[in-house]
Amino acid sequence: MTGRRRRGAGGTSAGRSAKVVVAGAGLSGLAAACHLRAAGHEVTVLERDDEVGGRAGTWRSQGYRFDTGPVVMTMPELLAEPFAALGVDLADAVPMRRLDPSYRAHFADGTSLDVRADMGDLKAEVARLCSPEEAERLQGLLDWLARLYDVEIDTFLDRNYDSPLGLMSSPLRALELLRLGGLGSLDRAVSRRLHDERLQRVFSFQALYAGVSPQLARAVLAVIAHMDVVRGVHYPEGGMHTVPHALGQALVKAGAEVVTGAEVTALVRGPDGSVEGVRLADGHVQEADAVVCTVDLPVAYRRLLPDVRPPRAVRRGHYSPSAVVWHVGLGSPPPPGIAHHNIHFGADWAGAFDALLDDRTLMPDPSRLVTAPSVSDPTAAPEGGSTLYVLEPVPHLGSDLDWRTLAPAMRERLMTFLEHNNYGTDVVVDRLVTPDEWEAQGMHLGTPFALAHTFGQSGPFRPRNTTRKVPGLVFAGSGTTPGVGIPMVLMSGKHAAWRVEEHLGGGRR
Numbered sequence: 001m002t003g004r005r006r007r008g009a010g011g012t013s014a015g016r017s018a019k020v021v022v023a024g025a026g027l028s029g030l031a032a033a034c035h036l037r038a039a040g041h042e043v044t045v046l047e048r049d050d051e052v053g054g055r056a057g058t059w060r061s062q063g064y065r066f067d068t069g070p071v072v073m074t075m076p077e078l079l080a081e082p083f084a085a086l087g088v089d090l091a092d093a094v095p096m097r098r099l100d101p102s103y104r105a106h107f108a109d110g111t112s113l114d115v116r117a118d119m120g121d122l123k124a125e126v127a128r129l130c131s132p133e134e135a136e137r138l139q140g141l142l143d144w145l146a147r148l149y150d151v152e153i154d155t156f157l158d159r160n161y162d163s164p165l166g167l168m169s170s171p172l173r174a175l176e177l178l179r180l181g182g183l184g185s186l187d188r189a190v191s192r193r194l195h196d197e198r199l200q201r202v203f204s205f206q207a208l209y210a211g212v213s214p215q216l217a218r219a220v221l222a223v224i225a226h227m228d229v230v231r232g233v234h235y236p237e238g239g240m241h242t243v244p245h246a247l248g249q250a251l252v253k254a255g256a257e258v259v260t261g262a263e264v265t266a267l268v269r270g271p272d273g274s275v276e277g278v279r280l281a282d283g284h285v286q287e288a289d290a291v292v293c294t295v296d297l298p299v300a301y302r303r304l305l306p307d308v309r310p311p312r313a314v315r316r317g318h319y320s321p322s323a324v325v326w327h328v329g330l331g332s333p334p335p336p337g338i339a340h341h342n343i344h345f346g347a348d349w350a351g352a353f354d355a356l357l358d359d360r361t362l363m364p365d366p367s368r369l370v371t372a373p374s375v376s377d378p379t380a381a382p383e384g385g386s387t388l389y390v391l392e393p394v395p396h397l398g399s400d401l402d403w404r405t406l407a408p409a410m411r412e413r414l415m416t417f418l419e420h421n422n423y424g425t426d427v428v429v430d431r432l433v434t435p436d437e438w439e440a441q442g443m444h445l446g447t448p449f450a451l452a453h454t455f456g457q458s459g460p461f462r463p464r465n466t467t468r469k470v471p472g473l474v475f476a477g478s479g480t481t482p483g484v485g486i487p488m489v490l491m492s493g494k495h496a497a498w499r500v501e502e503h504l505g506g507g508r509r
Contacts, residue, residue: 017041018504021278021286023264024294026054027486028476030247031493032292033256034082036500043256044286045248046278048263052248054294055441055448058241061429063382064329067240068433069448071371071389072341074227075487076234081494082247086254093246095237099376102233104339106421107198108347108365114339115202117232130196141193141203144180145226151176152223156459157482160495177220183455186217201345203229205367208393210484211320211452213353218455227487235340235376267291267304267473275472290472290500292493297451297463297479298444308470311463313451319396320449320484321356322435326390326414329429334374334386335422342370344421360399368392370423388423390414396435397446403434410434450478458483465492466499474499 018041022029025047037043049057055069073096080090100121101114113129116122119142127135155173181189190204204214206224236242248258268277268285277287293300301310309315346352346365355361374386381387392414395401411432419425435446444450451457465480467473476496478484483492 018289019287020044020290020292020500021046021264021288022292022294023278024048024054024477025052025244025248025258025260026294026477026489027056027244027247028478028489028493028496029054029292029294030244030251031082031490032294032474032476032496032500033251033493034085034247034254035494035497036292037251037254037256038085039497039501041500041504043251044288045251045256045258046262046264046280046286047258047260048281050260051245052258052260053241053244056240056244058239059327059431061329061431064385064387064429065239065380066327066329066387066389066431067373068325068327069240070486071240071373072228073234073236073240073243073486075231075490078487078490079243082490083250086250088250093250094243096234097237097376099233099235099340101339102228103202103341103343105198105202106342106344107201108345109198111198113198113202115229119230122229126199130199134194134196134199137194138199141190142230144189144193145222145230148177148180148182148220149223149226151180152182152220156182156220157223157488158491158495160465160481160498180219182218182220184219185215186219186221187214189219189222190214197349198345201349202343205343205345207453208321208353209449211318211447211449212454213357215350215353216357217453218458220458221453224485233341235373237377239373239377239380264293264295264304267470269470273469273471275470288472290474290503292474292476292496292500294475294477296443296477297475299442300475305467305470308467313457313461313463314479317457318452318454319398319445320447320452321393322396322438322445322447322449324392324394324410324414324435325433326388326411327429327431327433328388328390328418328427329381330386330388330424331384331426331428332386332424333384334372335424338370338372338375338423340372340375342372344368344370344417356393356395360395360401362394362401363392366392368417370418370421372423385428386424388418390418394435397439401435403436407432407434444479449484451483453483465496472503474503 020041022033022045057068059066100117103115105113123135203225207214207217263281264278266279345367348365352363369391371389373380439446462481465475474496476492482488
């Protein structure tokens with residue numbers, strides 16, 4: 001959806017209506033707007049870019065289409081919630097399919113494993129690659145992941161916290177989380193249940209999405225593997241950008257206003273500090289009884305709240321590594337034998353994390369993700385062509401790396417990798433995204449993954465989505481609770497809507 005200003009004509013629910021501005025039309029902002037519009041509020045979404053999407057953006061060139069943000073869609077039931085709030089069925093708004101395999105994992109010894117959608121098929125794959133005994137151990141891991149998820153989704157993720165003491169409101173659930181080993185080491189929790197190192201990597205690499213190594217991550221992060229492997233990876237028809245586009249359309253139809261090309265440059269506040277609206281780059285003031293801000297949290301405090309001291313984690317916290325993403329349009333179709341999502345694991349697992357997280361240098365033996373949308377979606381490329389999304393984790397801008405000089409060498413490094421793994425080298429169009437570009441898009445330290453999910457920066461310890469000094473201002477997005485990833489930011493938008501309701505007089509927490 002593009003255009004300067006779109007307003008629908010319908011209403012949604014009865015009740016006291018307030019004016020709410022949502023700054024940013026990424027997934028968290030759009031989700032918040034859906035829940036707020038469903039509650040009967042007058043909602044205006046302001047997006048600085050020319051189309052909705054935020055980090056879930058798109059780039060088109062010479063008939064090729066690329067998703068520039070997240071490419072792994074999990075937990076579609078969470079996406080269904082904001083649509084359902086507006087009376088829209090997810091299957092109608094965003095048709096999608098479950099991928100099988102979810103991933104194809106390639107290991108340094110030349111073997112590979114298809115992470116199958118059906119758990120019986122996955123166990124057969126593990127028996128083939130490893131042993132029947134390891135397949136039985138896998139079932140034990142899957143059972144543990146399911147129990148951990150059931151406890152964690154309510155206790156640690158899908159709720160607002162005012163302080164860590166909020167955990168005590170569900171003491172039995174918190175004790176169950178401890179009993180399951182949720183606060184222990186992720187690496188040890190997985191290795192106790194699986195003996196094959198290759199399989200251990202499949203169920204622990206997701207910690208890197210959260211900005212920590214499997215060796216240092218807490219076992220609560222295993223919930224990401226449950227979302228990926230057990231609940232499955234999906235692909236929206238037409239690409240990931242169809243998700244924010246459909247949310248924007250649903251909002252307009254429900255009577256909300258979605259304005260693109262509108263950058264929020266300041267908050268308008270009253271004598272007591274409470275928010276009264278926002279000021280745009282063109283000088284226009286949009287009045288509001290509450291504002292949901294989805295700007296990256298450190299950037300939001302720096303640009304919009306210069307007089308408010310940010311939380312300690314925002315000021316001095318541990319931030320996730322960044323990533324280089326290479327978008328490649330090839331002149332040939334997808335080669336046989338590749339899946340939609342492909343993970344290539346390096347041999348030096350521990351050494352790669354040491355380099356990335358401790359030394360803040362390039363991984364000497366990197367693991368990489370290659371997403372090939374054309375395998376599932378021929379519309380991503382012109383006839384006879386294909387697209388690739390190649391991701392390599394790299395340090396954030398707190399390192400000494402100079403991407404102005406490193407970028408050409410990184411492109412050649414990734415080209416060599418593609419050639420070695422038979423993805424093709426007949427490049428028609430390409431775009432290399434480095435931490436410098438992430439920073440230019442408004443992401444602190446040039447990382448799209450925000451604050452790392454260390455124990456002290458997760459759950460109730462993550463920066464709150466409100467600040468007492470600015471009543472009526474609510475944050476949403478990956479920098480606040482519950483955290484990074486599509487499922488988390490969708491929950492973040494819902495949590496922000498709850499906070500607005502609290503501010504306006506009695507919503508849930």
